[in-house]
Structure formats: structure tokens, C-alpha cells
Amino acid sequence: MSGGPSGKNSSSHEPFHGDLLSIYGREPTLPEEREYKTWGAHGTCFAYTIATWCFLTGGYAAQLVGAVQGMVCLIAGTLIGTLLVSASLSAGCHRYGLEQIDFCKPAFGQNGARVVLIFYLINMLGWSGLILIMFGNGIVNIVEALGYHPPGWLVGAGVALGIWLSYIITTRGVHLLSLFNSIITPALVVVIAFMFYMLFNTHSWAEIAAAKPLDPFPEPWMNYAATVELGIASGISWWGGIGFLARNTKTRRNAIYPEVIHFGLVNGVVCSIALFSGLVIGTDDPTKWMVPLGGIFMGVVALAFVALANITSTSVSLFASGLALRHIPGLHKSGWKLIIALTCVPLLSFVIWPRELYDMGSAFLDINGTMQAPVAGILLVDYFFLRKQRLHLRSIFEAAPSGLYYYNRGFNFLALGCIVLGQLTYFLIYNPFTGEASALFRYLPASIGAFLVPALVYWVGMKFWLEGYYETRVAAGRTLPDRLQKSNI
Amino acid sequence: MLEQEDVKDLVLDLEQRIDKIQNLGDEELGTFNRFDWLILIVFAIVIPVIALVAAR
Numbered sequence: 098m099s100g101g102p103s104g105k106n107s108s109s110h111e112p113f114h115g116d117l118l119s120i121y122g123r124e125p126t127l128p129e130e131r132e133y134k135t136w137g138a139h140g141t142c143f144a145y146t147i148a149t150w151c152f153l154t155g156g157y158a159a160q161l162v163g164a165v166q167g168m169v170c171l172i173a174g175t176l177i178g179t180l181l182v183s184a185s186l187s188a189g190c191h192r193y194g195l196e197q198i199d200f201c202k203p204a205f206g207q208n209g210a211r212v213v214l215i216f217y218l219i220n221m222l223g224w225s226g227l228i229l230i231m232f233g234n235g236i237v238n239i240v241e242a243l244g245y246h247p248p249g250w251l252v253g254a255g256v257a258l259g260i261w262l263s264y265i266i267t268t269r270g271v272h273l274l275s276l277f278n279s280i281i282t283p284a285l286v287v288v289i290a291f292m293f294y295m296l297f298n299t300h301s302w303a304e305i306a307a308a309k310p311l312d313p314f315p316e317p318w319m320n321y322a323a324t325v326e327l328g329i330a331s332g333i334s335w336w337g338g339i340g341f342l343a344r345n346t347k348t349r350r351n352a353i354y355p356e357v358i359h360f361g362l363v364n365g366v367v368c369s370i371a372l373f374s375g376l377v378i379g380t381d382d383p384t385k386w387m388v389p390l391g392g393i394f395m396g397v398v399a400l401a402f403v404a405l406a407n408i409t410s411t412s413v414s415l416f417a418s419g420l421a422l423r424h425i426p427g428l429h430k431s432g433w434k435l436i437i438a439l440t441c442v443p444l445l446s447f448v449i450w451p452r453e454l455y456d457m458g459s460a461f462l463d464i465n466g467t468m469q470a471p472v473a474g475i476l477l478v479d480y481f482f483l484r485k486q487r488l489h490l491r492s493i494f495e496a497a498p499s500g501l502y503y504y505n506r507g508f509n510f511l512a513l514g515c516i517v518l519g520q521l522t523y524f525l526i527y528n529p530f531t532g533e534a535s536a537l538f539r540y541l542p543a544s545i546g547a548f549l550v551p552a553l554v555y556w557v558g559m560k561f562w563l564e565g566y567y568e569t570r571v572a573a574g575r576t577l578p579d580r581l582q583k584s585n586i
Numbered sequence: 587m588l589e590q591e592d593v594k595d596l597v598l599d600l601e602q603r604i605d606k607i608q609n610l611g612d613e614e615l616g617t618f619n620r621f622d623w624l625i626l627i628v629f630a631i632v633i634p635v636i637a638l639v640a641a642r
Contacts, residue, residue: 124600125607128614169641173634180630192615194607325638348616357630430593490604584597 123423123586125194125490131345132275138342138351142359144278144409145338147285150228151364152383152403154331155371157459159381160312161320161327164305167372170321172365174328174542179361181548182336182473183343183353185480190340191352193490196420197340201472202493204479204555207500207585208507212516214424216468221337221421222440223461225414226447228407229259230455234384235404239397242388252451260444263411267419267437274412281406288402293370295390300377308376314532322538326527328365329544330466335360336473341417415440429586463529466544471519474552475512483559491578496585499578511558515551523547 133141158167189200198217201210233255240247266273296305313320335356343352374386387403388396418440422428428436447454480486492501504510527534527543537546 124596125603127603127606128610166641169637173638176630176634180626184626188618192610194603321642349618350616350622353618353622353626357626361630430596490608494600494604581597581601584600586596586600 123196123199123420126344127194128347131194131347132272133342133346133351135348135351135355137275138346138355139359140278140282141275141342141413142355143363144282144285144406145342145413146359146364147282147289147367147403147406150224150331150334150410151367152371152374152386153227153231153458154327154462155368155373156375156381156383157462158324158327158368158372159310159375161310161314162324163310164308164369164373164376166321167310167324167376168365168369170324171328171331171368171372172362174325174330175332175365175368176357176361178329178332178544179335179357179364180332181477182333182469183339183356183360185473185476186336186339187343187353187356188349188486189476189480189488190343191346191349192486193488193493194344195340195493196344196423197417198421198424199493200340201476202502203484203488204475204509205512206502206504206507206509207496209504209509209513211424212513213472214421216472217337217421218418218440218443220334220465220469221414221418222443223465224334224337225263225411225418226256226444226454227458227461228410229256229263229444229447230451231384232256232259232404232407232411233451234382234455235400235407238384238388239400242393242397242400253448256444256448256451259408259411260441260448262408263415264437264441266408266412267415268434274409274416277409277412281402281409284402285406288399289367289370291395292374292387292390292399295395296370296373296377299390300373305373305377308373311375311379311381318539319532319534322534322542323527326466326538326542326544327462328368329542330462331364331368332361333469333473333544334462334465335364336465336469338413338417341413341420423586460529466529467520467523467547470523470544470547471516471551474519474548474550475515475555478552478556479512479559482556491581494584494586495578495581497582499582511562512555515555515558518554519547519551522550 155167155171158171161167162170186197186200189195190197193200198210198214201213205213230252233252236255236258237247237251240251266277310320314323339356339360342356346352346355371383371386374383374390375381378386378389380386384400387399390396391399415437419433419436422436422439423431428439480488489501492503495501495503497503502509523543523546525535526541526546527538
């Protein structure tokens, strides 16, 4: 593999380094290669959580509900959404050291997992683009706070700078990312605590609790339901980062507890602080909160640290996206720098149209719910209830039809059909583009419906078909080979 | 890009990893038992649902 921290390339003819391929490629990670112990796992999850996406979600919630209802909806929603997506992914990716698209292969098939890959890349790169815009907005607000008049192109230039910094960090490897987090994370704790302190120092709780939502629906129940949905969708959106983190942790508990605590609870709390800020300051743009809350000096410092945290988050996203791109034929064995450069290409659209794409952030969050909730439901049923946490690892890397997860031409059409069913369920309950909702939405969040219905249909379908599938193969004498026939790596 | 020789080494390395990882147990990966699941379900499902119903 070319690239990677050692800068090894094809012309060097250096000896093969399998350890690098496990970290910068799709090979399963061995326990001794995994970076994150307890503090590393908590630090990375925390730094990944404390990014502007929390502020973005809190800002959207401020449009719909007040402080108390919003806080409950956001914290509860993110906890529920995070556990639903992380249960199977954390357990499976950690147990087998798998990158998460590989983990999807037992359920969706060798080729069917590439459909999930498309969702995955949309999720990861979409979020990266949005927080890079906020990185750019942060620079603009710092410049304004210092008394200058920033030119209109500065946001786009900030996005470009953010892409470049993220590229540098990502291509230097997990160790640098971990080191970066260990510096940024404590600083961010101080920033968030300071923001929280200033919020309550300048505004009483009674004032915050009485603040009206910025742009609510006419029906109160609809605002409540839409905010619960926002919280759950926010939790489910972590789908993209979970496998990457889990496969790099040392122990099972470190693979899941930090994710639920930080992606669920801490995320919900920070979203709530953002909600309060949005309500009392009267805007849903997070980069406009810091200076009014903290004054020029502390506001600028806070903006700078949040901006740096965005770079950390983008780097983790790029890293995970780079691993995912290795599933595309032709990129299996490409250099790490080339892979990361390719993941940056779609982000260039955020350099060109930052404001237009930023305004689509709320719709993007809901689209994530439609894409990831059915996948999460199917994976949960597949890993825990159908396969009892036992995968045939060799078949995951077997491209030949002899592999256990080849199904029909590499596709498990039942699982793929269940994704469509989940998306239909979501839109039947709630259409985020039009704001129309069925009566069911009052009691059932659309993401939960899109999680449960495909999970149930998949379980019933596979319960009968999967067992028959095994029996047919064994009866035909097609026992599983003990060596790879055609590696897909 | 990888050279052909590297690809062979890569597949060999993958085979070794598969054999090793397939047989890993609690000693190498740590424990995670039903009590852990109970904690997580109460913490991340039961309490949040109660809170959501109460705040409605």
C-alpha cells in the first residue's frame, strides 16, 4: 500500500507491512494493534461528539420547542438513537476487528453491502461538509468580532482550509488523530463549561425556560414529535463513525459504553446547551452565539476551539470514509493518500456553495434517519437474533460464490428490499420535506418505525430462508472452504 | 498500487488474521455480559422513554 504514515509507495519495493493494512485498509484489526484504551476511547468519542453538529441540531430544535421540552426530546432521542445503531455495530466490529461495511456483508451480501456504502458516504461526507461550513463561518465571525469586514468568499476559503487540514491529519494516521484529540478535548471541556456558565450568568433559568421557539409548527404536538425525531435521527447519524471507533478499541466495554455515553448523553446535553443559546439569542446559527455569550475575547477563543474540534471530527469522518472506499473495485489496494484525496473531492462542492448547502442541513439530518434506521434494524436482528453473534469471518472476505454471504449474485435481496420498506415506512409516518405527518407520528417517531418494520420483516424472512440456505449448501456438499478462494480485499 | 507480490503477502496475512480473530475470546477482548446489556437498555431506552412520555 502506498501512503500511510511511513510514506511507503509502490516503487520502493519495501517489505509488506500487514499491520498498516489493517489500520489503513480493511484487514481485520488484531487486539494488539488497537489504539484505544479506556481514556483513548472516551477522549475520541467526546471529541467526535463536541463538534458543531451538536450546535446545529440544537439550533434546529430551537425553531420548534422551548427549553424544557427540547432538552428532554434531544437527550432522550439521542440516547435511544445511539443505542439502536451502536448495539450491533459496536459488538460486531469490535469482536471481529471489522470495518463497518464489511460487517454489513453477512446481512446484505458481498455486493449488497455497497448499497449501504452509498448511504454511509452520503452520511459521512454530508456531515463533514456541514461542519466545515461552520468552520468557515467561525472564521468569518472571528474576523467580524475583531472589527474587520470579511469578504463573501471567506466562508468557502475556510472550508477549503478545513479540507486541507483534515487531509493532513488523516493521512498521518490514527496516532496523530489520537494525539490531536488529547489536546483539543480538555480545551473543549473548558469551552463548553464556559459557554454553559455564561449562558446561565447572563440569563436566568426562568428566562431560558420562557423563551419562545423561533419558528414552530401551528400544532404543539407536531413540534414535540418533530423534535423527538430530530434527537433520534441525530443519534442514528452516528452510524457512520461507530464501526471505525469500535474496531480500534481494546475491550468490548470500551467499544460500546463510550459511544452510548458520548454520542447519546453528552451529545444530547450539548445539543440542549445549543438549544438554550439559540432560544435566548434568537438565531439558529451557532457561530453567532459565542461572542454575545462570552464577549469578544472569550467568544473568539471559544469559536477557535470549536473550529479546531470540527477539524478533528472531519478527520475521523474522512478516515472512516477512506476505509469504506476500499470496497469499490479499483480502490482495494490504492494508496492511502489517494483514497483520502478522493474522499475530499465531494467536499469541494461545500467550498463552492457553502450557504446553499448549509441551508439544507435540517433536511439532510432527516434523510439520514430514512437511510440509517432500516440498516440499523436489519443489522441488529441479523447479528444478535439470527447469527447469535457468530460470523464466519473468512466468508466476509470471500468474493467467490462459495462464500457464506454471497447470496444471489452477491446480493441479499430480502435485506435490500427491507431498506426500501423502511424508507417507505418513514415517509408514511413523517415527510420531512413537506412537514406532513400521519396520526401515528404523534406516538411513534418515524425513525423508530423505519427501524422496527424492516427489522421484523427481515427477521421473519430470514428465519425461514437463512436456515434453508444453510441446509441446502451443506446438503449439496458445499462445505465452507478453509482458505480464501478469491479474496475481496 | 500494490505489486503482485504484495497482494500475495496481503492475502496470506489476511488468512492468518482470520484464523487468529475467529478464535478470540473474553481473555483477549474483555467481557460483556447480560448485566452490561441491562445497564445500557435501562440507561438508553427505558429511562428516555419514561422521560419522553412524562414531558409530552
